[in-house]
Amino acid sequence: MTARFGCPELCAVFCDYERISFAGLLPQIKFSCAGSLAEGCEHCAFSFAKGTRPRRGEGKG
Numbered sequence: 769m770t771a772r773f774g775c776p777e778l779c780a781v782f783c784d785y786e787r788i789s790f791a792g793l794l795p796q797i798k799f800s801c802a803g804s805l806a807e808g809c810e811h812c813a814f815s816f817a818k819g820t821r822p823r824r825g826e827g828k829g
Contacts (some may be wrong), residue, residue, distance in 0.1 A: 780806040786814075795819045 770779045783806040790799035798817045803809035 782806075783812070790814075790816075793819075796821050 769829045770776050770782070770789075783801075783804045787799070787801060790797075793799060796819050798815075798819045802813035802815065804812045
């Protein structure tokens with residue numbers, strides 16, 4: 769879409785945004801990206817995996 773609208777350089781910005789946003793799902797959901805359009809891949813290879821859930825009361829000060 770970014771190439772279609774004449775701003776292909778923004779593709780990398782959107783990819784970085786997704787990585788940062790999905791990192792906020794930790795530790796319950798793990799996100800990884802094996803490749804993206806911005807890196808020259810044919811498609812974005814996102815992967816989500818079940819993480820760990822903190823025990824009740826952990827992390828609260």
